Amino acid sequence: MPFxxxxxxxxVLERNFTLDEITGVLWTPTSRTVGxxxxxxxxxxxxxxxAPGLVASALQSVTTNGYTVAAIDAPGHGDRPRNRQDxxxxxxxxxxxxxxxxxxxxxxxxxxxxxxxxxxxxxATLDALQALPEIGVDAPVGYGGVSLGVVTGVLxxxxxxxxxxxCFGGVFVDDALVEAARRITIPVEYRIxxxxxxxxxxxxxxxxxxxGSKEKTLHAHSGRHYPVPxxxxxxxxxxxxxHLGRAPEPASI
Amino acid sequence: MPFxxxxxxxxVLERNFTLDEITGVLWTPTSRTVGxxxxxxxxxxxxxxxAPGLVASALQSVTTNGYTVAAIDAPGHGDRPRNRQDxxxxxxxxxxxxxxxxxxxxxxxxxxxxxxxxxxxxxATLDALQALPEIGVDAPVGYGGVSLGVVTGVLxxxxxxxxxxxCFGGVFVDDALVEAARRITIPVEYRIxxxxxxxxxxxxxxxxxxxGSKEKTLHAHSGRHYPVPxxxxxxxxxxxxxHLGRAPEPASI
Numbered sequence: 001m002p003f004x005x006x007x008x009x010x011x012v013l014e015r016n017f018t019l020d021e022i023t024g025v026l027w028t029p030t031s032r033t034v035g036x037x038x039x040x041x042x043x044x045x046x047x048x049x050x051a052p053g054l055v056a057s058a059l060q061s062v063t064t065n066g067y068t069v070a071a072i073d074a075p076g077h078g079d080r081p082r083n084r085q086d087x088x089x090x091x092x093x094x095x096x097x098x099x100x101x102x103x104x105x106x107x108x109x110x111x112x113x114x115x116x117x118x119x120x121x122x123x124a125t126l127d128a129l130q131a132l133p134e135i136g137v138d139a140p141v142g143y144g145g146v147s148l149g150v151v152t153g154v155l156x157x158x159x160x161x162x163x164x165x166x167c168f169g170g171v172f173v174d175d176a177l178v179e180a181a182r183r184i185t186i187p188v189e190y191r192i193x194x195x196x197x198x199x200x201x202x203x204x205x206x207x208x209x210x211x212g213s214k215e216k217t218l219h220a221h222s223g224r225h226y227p228v229p230x231x232x233x234x235x236x237x238x239x240x241x242x243h244l245g246r247a248p249e250p251a252s253i
Numbered sequence: 254m255p256f257x258x259x260x261x262x263x264x265v266l267e268r269n270f271t272l273d274e275i276t277g278v279l280w281t282p283t284s285r286t287v288g289x290x291x292x293x294x295x296x297x298x299x300x301x302x303x304a305p306g307l308v309a310s311a312l313q314s315v316t317t318n319g320y321t322v323a324a325i326d327a328p329g330h331g332d333r334p335r336n337r338q339d340x341x342x343x344x345x346x347x348x349x350x351x352x353x354x355x356x357x358x359x360x361x362x363x364x365x366x367x368x369x370x371x372x373x374x375x376x377a378t379l380d381a382l383q384a385l386p387e388i389g390v391d392a393p394v395g396y397g398g399v400s401l402g403v404v405t406g407v408l409x410x411x412x413x414x415x416x417x418x419x420c421f422g423g424v425f426v427d428d429a430l431v432e433a434a435r436r437i438t439i440p441v442e443y444r445i446x447x448x449x450x451x452x453x454x455x456x457x458x459x460x461x462x463x464x465g466s467k468e469k470t471l472h473a474h475s476g477r478h479y480p481v482p483x484x485x486x487x488x489x490x491x492x493x494x495x496h497l498g499r500a501p502e503p504a505s506i
Contacts, residue, residue, distance in 0.1 A: 220471040
């Protein structure tokens, strides 16, 4: 894995990496453990690998569960150049927001396009991460995402058997996403805001219903999309700990 | 409080009591603490104060959070004589079940009647519990219930300001219950099974939407009404710990 920088703070080592066109970041406990579970974190559209909510969850997973967490920029996001078509879509979203028009149709189409491109990038990233001695091929792997990160996860999981559990936040839902969700069979925890005018509860519930998983939970909380309540972030940690285990005791590598 | 028996096992003291017509049970840590939060537990219709699921949750609250938990038999349930009209309603439910007919309309009417009678009984029980030196008037009070216990809680909370938080399981929902739920303003966690043909998801979601609470969470889990997943029982404990606190360190009384 070609790391480009390394910093550490409060017991967490943060390393940026560049893998071909993919720009990413890896957070690990400074007391590194071999074989600790690995979380892949998918950011929302318009954000990047170090979106504040993503970083908060990642640091909590590292310090609470001893996990390793990786995030990559979606195509055209963060440190990656954006092509003309993606820029037009992003502009269209901003124009709709400014005009007070619904953004869901544009976001749904943009998310789908980005997610389809992100799937092979996540697989290449996972290959590279598993080649690291402190991760290895035996570390259980989970995936967490919000918005664009959900769409990416729903497309990724059915083609990526290495992913054993997924935790999702709110997302714009269309029929294609509902259909794709039927192919998910791993445990899912799905968290939605109940009082956010940007989200349609009924489609969120349809998405939950579609997951083909034997164990799935829907958590609806009063309030809006952001910030995520602390108790929901804690619940995600426990969800992953149930399905992926916790990190083994620290050992030198 | 007129206790009629006392046993202890695995760090939990169980005392039965009789208060006028009310028969109840109180569970406390054997390492009794003064002012530990008090949970009131409402059983399902057809069961009693020592329903298996209720006891499992109660013992976990005592051992995990150090709480005191009280349960009383609903009118005509458990150790209490049943009047002729209640017996007719109970018989009608059994007949409908045997005939494969829907029980919801009968259960809803029966629950409402029982809950209206149970509300003043819970208030009298709470008065007596708060007069105990190991509880007192300053102990935070929560309420948990399933089915009939939900209906009772929804009617109780608006007239009983001592109750600070409520955790509910599945229940048959009618318009009257939805209307009553609008008067609830304390934090609520509401847990529903997603794959139980006896429960109508859409009315469950309508009930959740109606709670007037600033903080409310809906947890839908794959599976049926019973058994409650361990992780949901753990979640209830954490919900109460967030809103009522945990027990102070043990002290002699």
